[in-house]
Amino acid sequence: MWQKTRWTVIVTSIIFLVSVLLMWLFLPALPVAKLQKNIDADWQINTINKEDPKIKAEQLISRTLWKEPAISSAAQADATPLTAPDWRIAAVIKVGSTNELVISFNDKPNNLQTLKVGDKLPGGHPVLRIEQNWIVISINGKKSMLPVGRN
Numbered sequence: 001m002w003q004k005t006r007w008t009v010i011v012t013s014i015i016f017l018v019s020v021l022l023m024w025l026f027l028p029a030l031p032v033a034k035l036q037k038n039i040d041a042d043w044q045i046n047t048i049n050k051e052d053p054k055i056k057a058e059q060l061i062s063r064t065l066w067k068e069p070a071i072s073s074a075a076q077a078d079a080t081p082l083t084a085p086d087w088r089i090a091a092v093i094k095v096g097s098t099n100e101l102v103i104s105f106n107d108k109p110n111n112l113q114t115l116k117v118g119d120k121l122p123g124g125h126p127v128l129r130i131e132q133n134w135i136v137i138s139i140n141g142k143k144s145m146l147p148v149g150r151n
Contacts, residue, residue, distance in 0.1 A: 085122065085123060086105060086106045086107065086122075087103050087104065087105045087106065087121075087122050088103065088104060088106070089101065089102070089103055089135070089146065089148050089149075090102045090103055090104040090112060091148070091149075092130060092131070092132055092133075092135070092148050092149075093114070098116065098117070098130075099130040099131065099132065100114045100115065100116055100130065101114065101115040101116075101127060101130050101135055101148075102114050102115075103115065103121070103122070105122075115127055116130075117129060117130055121137060125137045125138060125139055126138050128143060131148075132148070133147065133148055133149065134146060134147050134148055135148060
């Protein structure tokens with residue numbers, strides 16, 4: 001056992017010494033850093049170009065950042081304001097193997113209506129999917145997910 005360990009140490013040492021010798025012979029010498037002779041010479045930081053910030057702001061404002069222009073404030077004033085619906089999602093119930101949506105109306109809380117997948121909400125948006133904690137409806141062809149049971 002000792003003989004095997006001794007030979008391993010000897011062979012590893014020989015390989016190390018040969019590799020150091022080859023590096024010393026064939027690798028170029030490291031460059032030596034030369035110090036400047038004028039150490040006392042004055043030095044200065046380059047000056048910064050100071051431009052008028054108003055010009056930069058105008059350039060930024062004039063750029064088109066989006067493909068479509070933003071809606072002007074006059075157009076926003078003409079748009080109909082969003083109003084809260086007069087109904088709310090009361091619950092999701094399980095009927096057989098399907099889920100159904102229960103909605104209640106603010107003016108008559110005891111008047112409950114159940115909806116299935118494919119039915120339309122009072123606003124006219126179709127119900128695409130009903131799960132225990134959320135529903136999916138279609139608004140202008142885009143799917144929107146609404147949480148159930150949260151205020």
